[in-house]
Amino acid sequence: MANTVLFIIVLLVAVVASALAVYFAVGLNNAKKDDDRTATSKKAIQTLCQPTQFKETCEESMASSNSSDPKELIRTEFKATVAEIKNLVENSKTVKELQADENTKEAFRTCQELFDWSIQDLERSFDKLGEYDMQKIGEILLTLQVWLSGVLTSQQTCIDSYVEMNGEAAEKMRSIMTKAQELSRNGLTILNGLSSITKELNIPNIGNIDAGGVQRRLLLEKKSEFPEWMSYSDRKLLQAKTEDLTPTMVVAKDGSGKYDSIAKAVAEIPRKNAKRVVIHIKEGVYTERIDIPRSMTHVMLIGDGPTKTIITNSVSVNKTKPKPTTFHTATVSATGMNFIAKDIGFENSIGPDGHQAVALRASGDMAAFYNCHFNGYQDTLYAHAGRQFYRDCTITGTIDFIFGDARAVFQNCLLLVRKPMENQNCICIAQGRQLPESKGGYVLQNCTFSGDKDYLPLKDKNLSYLNRPWRAYATVIIMQSQIDDIIQPLGYVPMNGDKGLETSFYVEFENRGPGSKTDGRAKWGGIKKLDLAAIKQFTPRIYLESETWIPQIGIPIIPDMVTGV
Numbered sequence: 001m002a003n004t005v006l007f008i009i010v011l012l013v014a015v016v017a018s019a020l021a022v023y024f025a026v027g028l029n030n031a032k033k034d035d036d037r038t039a040t041s042k043k044a045i046q047t048l049c050q051p052t053q054f055k056e057t058c059e060e061s062m063a064s065s066n067s068s069d070p071k072e073l074i075r076t077e078f079k080a081t082v083a084e085i086k087n088l089v090e091n092s093k094t095v096k097e098l099q100a101d102e103n104t105k106e107a108f109r110t111c112q113e114l115f116d117w118s119i120q121d122l123e124r125s126f127d128k129l130g131e132y133d134m135q136k137i138g139e140i141l142l143t144l145q146v147w148l149s150g151v152l153t154s155q156q157t158c159i160d161s162y163v164e165m166n167g168e169a170a171e172k173m174r175s176i177m178t179k180a181q182e183l184s185r186n187g188l189t190i191l192n193g194l195s196s197i198t199k200e201l202n203i204p205n206i207g208n209i210d211a212g213g214v215q216r217r218l219l220l221e222k223k224s225e226f227p228e229w230m231s232y233s234d235r236k237l238l239q240a241k242t243e244d245l246t247p248t249m250v251v252a253k254d255g256s257g258k259y260d261s262i263a264k265a266v267a268e269i270p271r272k273n274a275k276r277v278v279i280h281i282k283e284g285v286y287t288e289r290i291d292i293p294r295s296m297t298h299v300m301l302i303g304d305g306p307t308k309t310i311i312t313n314s315v316s317v318n319k320t321k322p323k324p325t326t327f328h329t330a331t332v333s334a335t336g337m338n339f340i341a342k343d344i345g346f347e348n349s350i351g352p353d354g355h356q357a358v359a360l361r362a363s364g365d366m367a368a369f370y371n372c373h374f375n376g377y378q379d380t381l382y383a384h385a386g387r388q389f390y391r392d393c394t395i396t397g398t399i400d401f402i403f404g405d406a407r408a409v410f411q412n413c414l415l416l417v418r419k420p421m422e423n424q425n426c427i428c429i430a431q432g433r434q435l436p437e438s439k440g441g442y443v444l445q446n447c448t449f450s451g452d453k454d455y456l457p458l459k460d461k462n463l464s465y466l467n468r469p470w471r472a473y474a475t476v477i478i479m480q481s482q483i484d485d486i487i488q489p490l491g492y493v494p495m496n497g498d499k500g501l502e503t504s505f506y507v508e509f510e511n512r513g514p515g516s517k518t519d520g521r522a523k524w525g526g527i528k529k530l531d532l533a534a535i536k537q538f539t540p541r542i543y544l545e546s547e548t549w550i551p552q553i554g555i556p557i558i559p560d561m562v563t564g565v
Helices: 002-016 018-031 037-049 055-065 070-091 093-100 102-128 134-165 167-176 178-201 232-239 262-266 532-538
Strands: 249-251 277-281 284-287 290-292 299-302 309-313 332-334 340-342 345-348 360-362 367-370 373-375 381-383 387-391 394-397 399-404 407-411 414-417 426-431 441-445 448-451 464-467 475-479 505-509
Touching: 037 055, 037 070, 037 178, 055 070, 055 178, 070 093, 070 102, 070 178, 093 102, 093 167, 102 134, 102 167, 102 178, 134 167, 134 178, 167 178, 249 262, 262 277, 262 290, 394 399, 414 426, 426 441, 426 475, 464 475, 475 532, 505 532
Parallel strands: 249 277, 277 299, 284 309, 290 332, 299 340, 309 345, 332 360, 340 367, 345 373, 360 381, 367 387, 373 394, 381 399, 387 407, 394 414, 399 426, 407 441, 414 448, 426 464, 441 475, 475 505
Antiparallel strands: none
């Protein structure tokens, strides 16, 4: 037991200090002079894999390293996951059959993109393990946890795409992805275990990591209005008035800019750009579909106001031919890291009978939206994966109009229910956390739930609810928010039978308004009550590690609890 504790201590330090991991390996070898290198490595692997659900898969994935360095063992596990995903794409007979099937080609196209993302997330996680900064251990851990959660979200989204197209094909894809999912879950479980162990061992500088894997900083400096992961230049960009900006590119329908379409400007953005690219989109309605791919980082779109600069389209699952997956209905897809949008309206205009029709899908880590409108009906805003922050935004829709599995905070936002089809009820949020070890979840703080002018006369006929669990571990915290009387006293409705009713995590805290009374709420095991101490872990400072990125891009933020509401 003593050796196990020593090993775990060094594991934690090794994430940011490989020298100590080497020291540990030497110490362990000296303590066990009769053990050879292989035996020492095997013991290290068994210790690392002990908390995982798929231990045999875990141990097999690390066996090739013949190392007792924890950091190298975790890297080896990441490599094995990458190799498995590449193998199933390149060599699987089942995948080749699915690729050739005309009925599932669109699902396969979606999966190809998602597999590429999974590989990129794993490879950058591999690189992240090489960062040695004891003062940033909490930030590093959360980043790794979010990226590994994103890998799992991508894998599940691939399966979802086949479910939409062909149920039998979905089961085939689910089957061949089993090992990749086991490896991904194992890697995330290992990372998740670090935070609780550090608290028990009280290791300096890393014992302050909370249950969500976030280090609580000593706030010696003045509290910032903005999250730390935003650079000083980004902060100035968001604080500046549009007319005072010097953008990288200008798009204008009237010919006053270099580009008359957003797509033409985006096509000229350098790949893997380390500097902020600012595209000013002047007033106008732009009927386009825009994709900011994974390779385009640090892109910022600035409009002239969310009702003046509007990007719109009408792709939907029900009406577009050939039928797309929900994933590929988005008017705008923001996949590159560090994406920012300000003063823009994103719209899917197909109407309620189009069924799933996304206005914006955000899949890149550390995405931020300030004073934006997201207008649609079913599945308006796909907050898909990664850390995301929404401030002073308006989201409209009818069914599941915020959905996905990002780790997202919505602050000072307005959620407006729109008029649905004749016999439809409305649900605001369908969060999609599939697994207990994942880090996805939505926090809505100081937001307002209401209805637009066309819906309000129908609120007693077409009923509205806060949430339904899309996945078994759906996680939504609504705190310090205004809930109008459009929301039914029940608050929550099932989505797929009894799935998620006991395992989801729903919390309401210090809300106000006639719809905020919780006496009549559904009596599920997944609906929890938290005290002030527990709810604080869902404030942006802790939940998003917001001090490491949001202040730098200039979006105002309340990092802690809202006062005076």
